[in-house]
Amino acid sequence: MLHQRTPVPSAKELILGINQGDTTALARAITLVESENQDHLAKAARLIEACLKPRPETMRIGITGVPGVGKSTFIETLGMTLIEAGHRVAVLAIDPTSTLSKGSILGDKTRMTSLSGHSKAFIRPSASGESLGGVARKTREAIILCEAAGYDVILVETVGVGQSETAVHSMVDFFLLLKLAGAGDELQGIKRGIIEMADAIVINKAEAANAASAKQAQTEFSRALHLYPPKSSEWRPRVLTCSAIENTGISEIWEMIGAYFQAIRKNSFLSAHRSAQNKQWLMQHLEDVLKSEFFGSETLKKHLSEWVIKVENHTVSPFKAAELLMAEYRKELK
Ligand code: GDP
DSSP states (O other): OGGGSOOOOOHHHHHHHHHTTOHHHHHHHHHHHHOOOHHHHHHHHHHHHHHOOOOTTOEEEEEEEOTTSOHHHHHHHHHHHHHHTTOOEEEEEEOHHHHHSSOOSSSSSOOOHHHHTOTTEEEEOOOOOSSHHHHHHHHHHHHHHHHHTTOOEEEEEEESSTTHHHHHHTTOSEEEEEEEOOSSOTTTTOOHHHHHHOSEEEEEOOOGGGHHHHHHHHHHHHHHHHTSOOOTTOOOOEEEEOBTTTTBSHHHHHHHHHHHHHHHHHTSHHHHHHHHHHHHHHHHHHHHHHHHHHHTSHHHHHHHHHHHHHHHTTSSOHHHHHHHHHHHHHHHHO
């Protein structure tokens, strides 16, 4: 019967639940912020507002790498190590493939089985969305909700496709690139920008049988990193090796991440960086809102196609057409 169904919790109930670390409330809150439904926007905004407070004690870590490099295995092993050390771990994913095509590289597998069953871990598969920008916005909000629910380590995973690394880089404090040792030139086929963003490069699958090639990759990447100018965090990116499957090298990686956070808390980079990210989110969001408002306006719906034809026929310049459309739009606003 209808009245016996679980009622939809109010924003207040969700906020209370999140503050108590209730994972059901957290999951429902994330679903709400991910919703495209216009009626949910105000409620989602209230939730985020209530959860928004600076949390310098949390660690936001981005992890990227091509499919098959071992991201989920790595996160599983690292996540369990962190839980044993007393942390609470949330894993969020940005999956550009789910927006570009209907498929998903990150979401479809059964992943992180020990971690997903653990009471101190929260795993949220990738948000779906029309655009990478939309998915990224939702992931930022999910980070805020997870932190409010008491997760102090947030692992944001992405696959190295398109602009997704840049999106993840813009929302984390530490950016880790997972790589495999291979034959030949290690640096071939890597987007230059990714190396520049990395705070650490980790060569995975470095078991005894691969030790020599892992070592060689480590040397090459270290050399490559030296070519970049110093980072504003003053951190010198490092290259480490590990085997996610055998759980070797993982605690060294965590020690390195710990050293990083200690350094950026001491030199105030962490708070400055998060402030700058907040500003960037504001500007980006404003751009999104303006764009969707303008392109959703009556003026555009009515007149854009006429102007497009005129521009295509060279009877009006693109600049003049834009100016006239803007003038129409401004009239509509009055
Ligand atoms: P993802 O696509 O990047 O998430 O990669 P997965 O974690 O799903 O791993 C891809 C494959 O590599 C799986 O068959 C894993 O078992 C394997 N794998 C992951 N980490 C290691 C490792 O450290 N050593 C070896 N030998 N295999 C690994």
